[in-house]
Structure formats: structure tokens, C-alpha cells
Amino acid sequence: MIIGIAGCGGIGSNVASHLVRSGVTYLKFGDFDRIESSNLNRQFFFENQIGLFKSETLAKNLKSINSKGNFDFKVIKFDRNNIKTFFNDCDIIVEAFDKKEYKVMLMEELFPLNKIIISASGIGDFHTENIKRKEIGKNLFIVGDFKTDVDNHKTYSHKVSVVASIMAEIVLEKGGYYEK
Template sequence: MKIGIAGVGGIGSNVALNLVRSGVMQLKLVDFDRVESGNLNRQFYFVDQIGLFKVDALNINLSRINPEVNLEGQVQRIDRQNCADLFFDCDLIVEGFDRQVDKKMLIETLADKKQVVSANGIAGFDLAGIGSRRIGTCCIVGDFTTDCDQAPLFSHKVTTVANYMSEFILSQPGVLHD
């Protein structure tokens, strides 16, 4: 099974880390952004990778965990026009965007064709409200209230949401058996 990750920041890079460490062998990583120093508190990157495209840095980091993992990376901004084409060959998509408008676009574009795992409410430090909801082919994880515009992002909460998302993905039939 091939899993696409749309946005490889806090959610996307940590879900990818979990999946590769759990034995998932095929990932497609898509993002246009570069690693910045402000990302290092919650994303799977290192100080010597500042300035690299996140897709390229994550490819390096995941390949160090398992050199046999099949990683397809594309440095590209995802939008309504290219979203379906970018992920046509993926069985499940992880939404890892920062902006609500981008999250909505990806779900509206792909949810009737693919299984989508999304995050909503990853900011702040309180873990008590984290849960998941199923809506059609989507699984949405988070506290459903605390947006990035309302509170800072902390590693423990971002990675907890990523862990819940990873649990859902790994429980799907065929994920660990190609």
C-alpha cells in the first residue's frame, strides 16, 4: 500500500517517521516548503538541514531509518488543480497542512476517491481533548478546537496527534502487507 503525505511539517514528518519505523515501505511526500529553525521544536528535521526542502530532508532522515524504504518526493505546492493528480497512485492520504482552507480543499478533492487522515486542533499544550472522528472515508484527529492561529505549537501535542493518526493508518487492511 502506498501512502501519500500532503505537507511534511509537524504532522506529516512525524506520521512519516512513525510509518517507516513501523515497517511501511511506500510513501509519497509532497510539500513546497523549506526547513526553518522555527520548525525544529516539533518537526522531524535537524539544525544542519535548515534551508533544505522539507521533502529532501525528510527523505534523507527516513532513509537513515530504513534504506530500503521506497520514498517518492515532490517539491510542489498542492492546490485544487493538481491535488488529485499528485496522489492518484496513493491508497491513503495524510493531510498535514497548516491552513484550514488547504485542509478543506484536500478533503473536498480527495475524500470521495481516497481514504484521508486529517488533523484538526493541534495547537496548545493540553492533550486531554484529543480524539478522533470518522466522517465518510475521512478520519480526523485532534482536539477540534485549538487552531494554530490561537495558540503556539508544542512538540508533545503535535506528535500525539501524529501518533493517533499513525495508529489509525497502521490499523487499515493492507498497510503493513504489500
């Protein structure tokens, strides 16, 4: 089972951290962005890493959790021409984009391939009581409050972490990592 993560910011970096801490030893992820000081309130990065590429730095941080892990990363800006190729070998894909147009692009390009997709919707604002997990068919899962867009609401570490934790739980469950 190969797990891919599209985006290495608040959702992506935290899902990756949760998965590695849960025993997942191989992840494939990509992002083109660099770490900014404004990211540190909710992302798995540190002050001395400001200015570095998120995907490369995430791989290094995950190695600090499990030095034997294999973290296949690329500094990449996903588009319709490269997203299918990048995630072609992945069975589960975590959608961790900030922008709606990237979320739509991922869904349009990857959903028809019958891969399991786990997405976030509504991670802005402070409150966590309305976070839900929705299953749409057998291959699409969406986690969030479905209302508080990050364009209109500030993001907080605890809410991003709760959503990322639930997303990681779905990966573990659907990927066969969960021991009953």
C-alpha cells in the same frame, strides 16, 4: 497499499517517521516549504538542515531509519490543478497542512474519490487530554482536540507527536499493516 502525505511539517514528518519505524517501506509525499529554525521544536528535522526543502530532507531522514525504503517525494505547492494527479495512485492520504484553505481544498478534491483521508484538527496549545479520533463515514478520520487552531495557539512537540501517532495508527490499521 500506497500511502500519501500532503505536507511535511509537524504532522507530516512525524507521521512519516512513525510509519517507517513501524515497517512501512513506501511513502509518497510533497511539500514546497523550506525548514526554518522555528520548525525544529516539533518537526523531524535538525538544525543543520535549516533552509533545505522539507520534502527532500524528509526523504533523506527516513532513509536514515530504513535505507531500503522507497520514499517518493516532490517539492510541490499543492493546488486544485495538481493534488488529484499527485495522489491519484494513493489509497490512504494523510492531510498534514497548516492552513485551513489547503485542508478544505484537499477534502473537496480527494474525498469524492473514495480514498481514505486522515486529517488533523486542533493541534495547537499544550494540553493533550482532549485529543480524540473521529470517524466520519468509512473513509474520513480526523484527529485532534477540534478547538485549538495553530493560528491562535503555539504548537508543542508532545501534542503534535500524540496527534501524529494516532494518525499513524489509523494508517497502519486501515492499510492492513496492523498485526492482531
